[in-house]
Amino acid sequence: MSADEPVIETQGLVKMFGKFKALDGLDLSVAKGEVHGFLGPNGAGKSTTIRVLLGLLKANGGTARLLGGDPWSDVVELHKRLAYVPGDVALWPSMSGGEAIDLLGSLRGGLDDARRAELVERFELDPTKRGRQYSKGNRQKVAIVAALASNVELLILDEPTSGLDPLMENVFQEVLGEAKDRGTTVLLSSHILSEVETLADRLSIIRAGKIVETGTLASMRGKARTTVHATMTRIPVATDLAGLHDVQLDGNKLAATVDANGIGDAMALLTPYGLEALTVAPPSLESLFLRLYENDADAVGTR
Amino acid sequence: MSAPVVGAPLLLRTSIKHEARSFAPWIAIATVLSASSVLVYPWVFPTEADREGLATLVGSNPALGLIFGPAFDVSTADGFNAWRTLALGGLLTALGAIFVVTKATRGQEDSGQAELLASGVLGRSSRLLTAVAMGLIMSIIVGIVAAVVTLLCGGGTEATLLLCATYTATGWMGTGFAAVTSQLGAEARASSSMAVGVMGVLFILRGFTYSVEAADWALWINPLAWMTETKPAVENNWWPLWLAVALTLVLLVVAFALQARRDFGQGAIAPAPGPARGRARTPLALALKLNRGTLIVWATGFAVLGVVFGYFTTAITDLLAGDSGIGQVLASGAQSPADVFGAFVATVVNLIGIFASIACVQIILRVRKEEMDDRVEPLIATPTSRARYYASNVVVAMGAAVAFLVIAGVIVAGFASSADIGVTYGQAFGQALATIPAVWTVIAVAVAVVGARPKVSIAAWAGVLLSFGLTLLGPTFGLDDWVLAISPFYHVPAVATSTVEWAGLGVVFLVGAALVTVGFAGFRRRDLATT
Ligand SMILES: Nc1ncnc2c1ncn2[C@@H]1O[C@H](COP(=O)(O)OP(=O)(O)OP(=O)(O)O)[C@@H](O)[C@H]1O
Ligand SMILES: [Mg+2]
Numbered sequence: 158m159s160a161d162e163p164v165i166e167t168q169g170l171v172k173m174f175g176k177f178k179a180l181d182g183l184d185l186s187v188a189k190g191e192v193h194g195f196l197g198p199n200g201a202g203k204s205t206t207i208r209v210l211l212g213l214l215k216a217n218g219g220t221a222r223l224l225g226g227d228p229w230s231d232v233v234e235l236h237k238r239l240a241y242v243p244g245d246v247a248l249w250p251s252m253s254g255g256e257a258i259d260l261l262g263s264l265r266g267g268l269d270d271a272r273r274a275e276l277v278e279r280f281e282l283d284p285t286k287r288g289r290q291y292s293k294g295n296r297q298k299v300a301i302v303a304a305l306a307s308n309v310e311l312l313i314l315d316e317p318t319s320g321l322d323p324l325m326e327n328v329f330q331e332v333l334g335e336a337k338d339r340g341t342t343v344l345l346s347s348h349i350l351s352e353v354e355t356l357a358d359r360l361s362i363i364r365a366g367k368i369v370e371t372g373t374l375a376s377m378r379g380k381a382r383t384t385v386h387a388t389m390t391r392i393p394v395a396t397d398l399a400g401l402h403d404v405q406l407d408g409n410k411l412a413a414t415v416d417a418n419g420i421g422d423a424m425a426l427l428t429p430y431g432l433e434a435l436t437v438a439p440p441s442l443e444s445l446f447l448r449l450y451e452n453d454a455d456a457v458g459t460r
Numbered sequence: 461m462s463a464p465v466v467g468a469p470l471l472l473r474t475s476i477k478h479e480a481r482s483f484a485p486w487i488a489i490a491t492v493l494s495a496s497s498v499l500v501y502p503w504v505f506p507t508e509a510d511r512e513g514l515a516t517l518v519g520s521n522p523a524l525g526l527i528f529g530p531a532f533d534v535s536t537a538d539g540f541n542a543w544r545t546l547a548l549g550g551l552l553t554a555l556g557a558i559f560v561v562t563k564a565t566r567g568q569e570d571s572g573q574a575e576l577l578a579s580g581v582l583g584r585s586s587r588l589l590t591a592v593a594m595g596l597i598m599s600i601i602v603g604i605v606a607a608v609v610t611l612l613c614g615g616g617t618e619a620t621l622l623l624c625a626t627y628t629a630t631g632w633m634g635t636g637f638a639a640v641t642s643q644l645g646a647e648a649r650a651s652s653s654m655a656v657g658v659m660g661v662l663f664i665l666r667g668f669t670y671s672v673e674a675a676d677w678a679l680w681i682n683p684l685a686w687m688t689e690t691k692p693a694v695e696n697n698w699w700p701l702w703l704a705v706a707l708t709l710v711l712l713v714v715a716f717a718l719q720a721r722r723d724f725g726q727g728a729i730a731p732a733p734g735p736a737r738g739r740a741r742t743p744l745a746l747a748l749k750l751n752r753g754t755l756i757v758w759a760t761g762f763a764v765l766g767v768v769f770g771y772f773t774t775a776i777t778d779l780l781a782g783d784s785g786i787g788q789v790l791a792s793g794a795q796s797p798a799d800v801f802g803a804f805v806a807t808v809v810n811l812i813g814i815f816a817s818i819a820c821v822q823i824i825l826r827v828r829k830e831e832m833d834d835r836v837e838p839l840i841a842t843p844t845s846r847a848r849y850y851a852s853n854v855v856v857a858m859g860a861a862v863a864f865l866v867i868a869g870v871i872v873a874g875f876a877s878s879a880d881i882g883v884t885y886g887q888a889f890g891q892a893l894a895t896i897p898a899v900w901t902v903i904a905v906a907v908a909v910v911g912a913r914p915k916v917s918i919a920a921w922a923g924v925l926l927s928f929g930l931t932l933l934g935p936t937f938g939l940d941d942w943v944l945a946i947s948p949f950y951h952v953p954a955v956a957t958s959t960v961e962w963a964g965l966g967v968v969f970l971v972g973a974a975l976v977t978v979g980f981a982g983f984r985r986r987d988l989a990t991t
Pocket of ligand 2: 203244
């Protein structure tokens with residue numbers, strides 16, 4: 158694998174479950190050393206993509222490359238270089254968390270004992286409880302510790318923090334930051350926008366089995382519209398406001414959205430009416446994703 | 461309606477709607493067992509002479525009695541049916557009830573389903589009441605369906621009704637045991653294993669006490685022997701059924717008392733904290749660890765089975781002395797005593813082999829359960845190849861088969877060689893070793909099913925079912941040799957007889973190897989179950 162070849166690359170990936178097309182021509186690319194956010198509504202196909210990348214499911218069409226190899230046929234070689242955290246961790250009822258960590262670590266070719274101890278400490282995990290006695294968040298921690306305690310090139314994380322409390326969420330973000338500093342590539346599927354905002358260099362958004370948007374957060378923000386709230390001394394005529402979107406006029410109060418590169422024009426348009434108060438808010442992450450997740454085709458940007 | 465059982469009727473209705481399908485196999489097996497007996501009997505044994513021949517055959521192989529209990533009278537279709545199905549039909553109904561009850565109680569708690577239910581408007585005891593009702597209802601349906609179909613096939617009225625009532629009664633007792641063990645085990649599996657274990661012990665003891673003609677009290681302390689004492693088609697005693705009803709009631713009272721004190725999702729036996737560091741670091745170590753409890757219990761079981769069956773071989777000469785069946789065979793000179801006893805030891809060891817295959821098929825089916833519970837996924841996501849993961853479990857199952865047969869074989873051989881029946885220690889122990897390839901092949905059926913066609917994982921039992929049916933029932937039905945030869949145990953040579961033929965065993969081994977190959981190829985190629 159050459160230095161600039163993507164760590165993960167899929168082209169036109171298709172996965173059918175019977176007649177249902179869970180992945181419908183998925184193109185995903187994750188570069189070396191980046192944390193790649195993987196977002197999308199429930200049932201969009203995130204976990205399915207990850208399972209294909211792990212060689213747990215066999216794709217029906219398209220190609221997938223992982224760390225320069227084929228995820229289906231080169232399983233053993235590839236899995237020596239990656240670690241995985243599922244979104245819903247099932248532990249062995251008769252085994253303690255510590256035993257599960259050691260088992261998974263040993264199967265992966267050994268753990269960094271010092272880092273294992275440190276992670277157990279930082280995540281405040283009691284390793285002597287048995288499978289069913291762990292709470293949801295603590296089960297999740299077992300899998301996170303097992304994955305992060307081994308030295309791997311690639312981490313594949315499927316909603317790793319579902320169920321973690323905010324304190325532990327912070328610890329997770331710190332720990333993942335350190336992994337990134339070591340040069341680890343991360344594919345991070347998540348529904349927690351702030352987590353993605355903090356950690357991800359780039360992100361891909363999947364909907365109905367297809368990637369609908371990919372890029373840096375800044376570039377996605379650039380394609381979204383800024384919200385403008387203005388109070389004016391004179392009431393504008395609606396027809397004059399053609400350059401604005403989603404206009405809501407309530408007396409002399411105006412709410413509207415403008416394209417990211419149209420803020421100047423909007424100011425020029427509104428100033429003649431005598432601005433009394435003005436707020437210009439960059440698009441919130443929530444609104445950005447809500448639009449991307451929605452089903453209509455004319456969401457943000459071009460498809 | 462009193463508070464603790466609020467919502468039970470509604471829950472029962474929905475549960476039955478969803479679970480009715482799981483009743484079907486148990487209803488079907490008991491019905492087929494019973495109806496086929498009366499249907500086939502007049503064809504296979506049309507004349508008086510044939511029927512006497514059957515009595516001789518049954519009498520001359522007392523090992524059969526260990527499973528089927530005593531043959532009071534096999535000269536009528538109903539008597540034959542009672543001998544052939546009373547023990548098995550009841551046991552199977554009880555097993556069905558145990559699985560239904562355990563699934564509706566602890567199974568639901570383990571999967572989290574029960575939490576959703578318990579948070580609804582539902583009294584504390586409603587879920588247990590529903591589970592118990594399902595077990596009781598299923599047993600009743602088994603009895604009714606089996607009775608109706610058997611009557612239509614020409615069964616005698618009273619004998620058939622009584623026989624099928626014993627199925628239901630045994631199912632009720634199984635429900636009672638399962639209701640109690642569901643309150644004890646740490647999880648669903650432990651709970652059902654306990655109940656199945658109790659049933660298994662009672663079953664073997666019944667066969668043993670009848671076969672060695674033990675004292676009466678030994679019969680009356682065994683609830684399964686109560687069922688045999690109804691003697692359908694011979695004496696038609698109905699009153700022992702009341703004992704079963706009474707026992708069921710007592711067990712249910714105990715179960716409800718225990719469940720009132722039990723915490724949700726936990727058994728009375730709480731697990732201690734585990735070690736902070738783990739020692740199981742390979743798939744093989746994991747497979748051993750996960751199956752350790754079951755392996756120990758089964759190994760103990762096989763030691764006990766070795767003693768029971770071994771003791772039985774020492775009793776055989778006495779048993780046969782007064783028995784006309786074997787006397788005739790010996791007197792006619794058709795077979796030498798060595799051949800008869802050699803064949804007898806082979807039958808006993810075959811039985812042990814079939815039990816061993818039940819235990820080992822369970823180990824293979826556990827792989828599917830682990831997969832469905834999402835516990836295989838994280839393992840396969842490590843550099844462990846699918847083949848290595850699967851192989852670890854297959855090795856444990858195959859190794860367990862060897863261990864079980866060696867344990868039972870050592871003990872049986874000890875008894876047999878001291879029994880003065882012309883069988884040496886080496887021959888009897890060799891018999892146990894010679895049975896291993898047959899057991900492996902039965903396991904291989906499960907390996908193929910779980911590996912290649914996991915959706916029909918129930919088919920993993922096909923090998924056990926065929927072996928059991930053909931080895932034990934085939935000869936009494938006068939089936940052709942080529943049909944009997946489908947059972948791998950048919951090819952196990954009787955080591956202590958004069959005609960020892962090893963070639964068949966080689967074929968059995970090759971078939972097993974082919975099935976294992978199919979299983980591994982399938983496991984490597986298919987999608988892992990996802991939820
Ligand atoms: N084994 C399966 N059989 C049939 N359909 C499946 C199977 N596994 C997944 N699907 C379907 O494929 C689609 C994608 O599922 P997937 O689990 O990948 O979604 P996801 O993006 O991970 O969703 P979430 O955010 O809820 O985790 C869903 O519609 C799901 O119902
Ligand atoms: Mg998912």
